[in-house]
Amino acid sequence: MIQLNVDGIGFVRVDSWDDIESIPGYTEDLHISDDEKLSEVIGVYDFPLKIRCGISTCHQQHNKGYIVKTVSGSVTNIGNVCGRKIFNVEFKEKKKIFDRDLADSGNREKLWLIRNQLDGYDERLAGVLDGNAGAVALERKLRAFKGSNYRIPREVGDFLRSAVRTRDSVIYHSRVATADEVAIEEALIGRRVQRPYYVSEPICVVDGIESLHGDSDLKKILISDLKVNFSRLREMDIDSATSKELKDMALWSGKIEELFEKAEVAIGYCRRFLDKNNLNKLLNIELKRGKDREHFVSVIKESSI
């Protein structure tokens, strides 16, 4: 591919080397003299085929290089190493300006494209957020099970925190071991165990625990990230933004689809977790205070879907 910075037009992509050879002043055999200084870097190429370096003393074959213009108006192609060898620091500086302008131009193009689709993106986001089964409603229901402000019994909070941390969401019950179980354990460890001896038994697995992980945070994905950045892009002055602003926003815009997908996955986890039968499994967790259970049953009723 060849990218050229054409006076009065900006950056254009050309596919054929003929387009380079037809630039006024182009020569494939440039004789460098003291008067022949570098004026500007006007293009870059990256080809599967090798192109002969235009400098008369070099003529090495390069796959990649730059198109340069000298003060006398001559134009030729030159490899990166040759450029530095022949035009010294001047080449490095002009190349830097060209590379920056090229990146800015690509980023502007990308951002205008997304900007023109923002109404569609806003609509899509609203579709994910709103409604009875939307992310806002789900996140509100999920809140009781998240963070430190639990409306749920301490034991349930402990279980959920541990399940998130260890990625193990099995609820266990402990009970007094049978005589046989004690005998097996003692045979295994080779000494007598203290009575009463307890064993842990898996009761059930809670689904959708992933919805409580930090990286499934729907508010973060959909509001702090997508919604906020859509507004930023809408208000951004794309034509006069700095290189860094363009680069950052263009990088972010490349993640839009990924963020929507991440939200869909998180919503899936959320639905599995908030499913009534799933939340009811949490009632298997042993509670110290009997009246906590009654309150917790009402929390589940409010939160389940």
Ligand SMILES: [Zn+2]
């Ligand atoms: Zn060369």
